[in-house]
Amino acid sequence: MSTGKLFAIGTGPGASDLITVRAARILGEIQVLYAPASRKQGDSLALSIVREYLSEQVLIKERHFPMTADAGEKRQAWDEIAAEMAQDVTSGKQVGFITLGDSMLFSTWVFLLERLGPQLDIEVVPGITSFAGIASRAQFPLCMEQQSMAVMSCTADEEVLRRALIDHECVVLMKVYGRFEKIRALLAELGLLQCxxxxxxxxxxxxxxxxxxxxxKAGEALPYFSTILVNRKYRQQKV
Amino acid sequence: MSTGKLFAIGTGPGASDLITVRAARILGEIQVLYAPASRKQGDSLALSIVREYLSEQVLIKERHFPMTADAGEKRQAWDEIAAEMAQDVTSGKQVGFITLGDSMLFSTWVFLLERLGPQLDIEVVPGITSFAGIASRAQFPLCMEQQSMAVMSCTADEEVLRRALIDHECVVLMKVYGRFEKIRALLAELGLLQCxxxxxxxxxxxxxxxxxxxxxKAGEALPYFSTILVNRKYRQQKV
Structure with missing residues (x-):
């Protein structure tokens, strides 16, 4: 193939076999793979999920996306990484970018997409979202029939979270890390702790x-990727 | 294998290669596959998505789930199908049930799960939701960072839909069929038609x-599986 193409690939919630069949095929064909890395952890979690599907010849480029409140620093990283990707694609390469969960939901990919412009050939391959992964593992229903679901970040204002918990039968609370006690108190106040x-x-x-x-336990250290599912129509059975 | 197990498998949005690697493997191993069928269409859409992964020996049981307002008729169908599945599993078989999109979101599977009880060995395999499939195809972002997303059925009251469209940056409107003009008018009223x-x-x-x-066009016949994505922070470029 002489025309370059960029594939944005969702890796799903974590297990290697929860990527799609299409993602597995494409991962075996690409020549360059961009993987997001956090300097602290050293290796990219997304990369560890997909490693078994890659060809031996693939060039892996782990790139650091800063987790900072400094918008300028983040923008600079996105600009640089997008420019490097665009160069690889225009030079004729098959290029992949991997992202945890789904590419279009709470993903850095969207910031790259905005910078890559319409002149590149781009295909986005969806992934299983973290909350769908959790719902399946826990056999915990999200929503049904005429019900609705809200997907919220716990970094939102408490009033916004309260309103979502009142308005929707099912609420997914992401980014619980460091905010668990506040969220638990809110759920207790609304009578939703059992749900x-x-x-x-x-x-x-x-x-x-x-x-x-x-x-x-109060003060218990919860993992970084902790998510809460609430369904006020469904009280889970003890497992 | 002599102990039976039941697998509920999400088939994703429609393309056969958008099922997970795990789903593909399990579909090749099961001995009995339950597929939901609508009498009108004759063949099951979910079945057509997964057919290429099935073994030649698999016994396919297409079962009709009535789409009716008669709750008693629906419950009777769920009771009967759940009882038949449970019998297959307790007789030692590897049994699958397929469902469009994800098994735990707007899926009949949950009604079966409620009836199957905790004594059976059950594994739920997640699938790509329809809205994630659409977001990827259209390269249309769902939500980012501190934003939130609501997933709504257009069968809900207009006031409920209006409030979701005001409260959330991103709104997924499912079950648009037959309600498009009402929804389009609501989006126009809220200044969201361009989003x-x-x-x-x-x-x-x-x-x-x-x-x-x-x-x-006004009165244009839209397909049954039509979904609207709204993102008020993101005005899509013309494709």
Missing amino acids: AILMANASMENEMYYPELAAI | AILMANASMENEMYYPELAAI
């Missing part, structure tokens, strides 16, 4: 499942 | 994409 579960690292070896939020 | 796209049959041969809702 919620917490899971971290769903589908991975280090998966942690709390079917009862009341059982989590 | 919305409509797609049907995403990732399938008969995919239809309307990047501009204003371009849809």
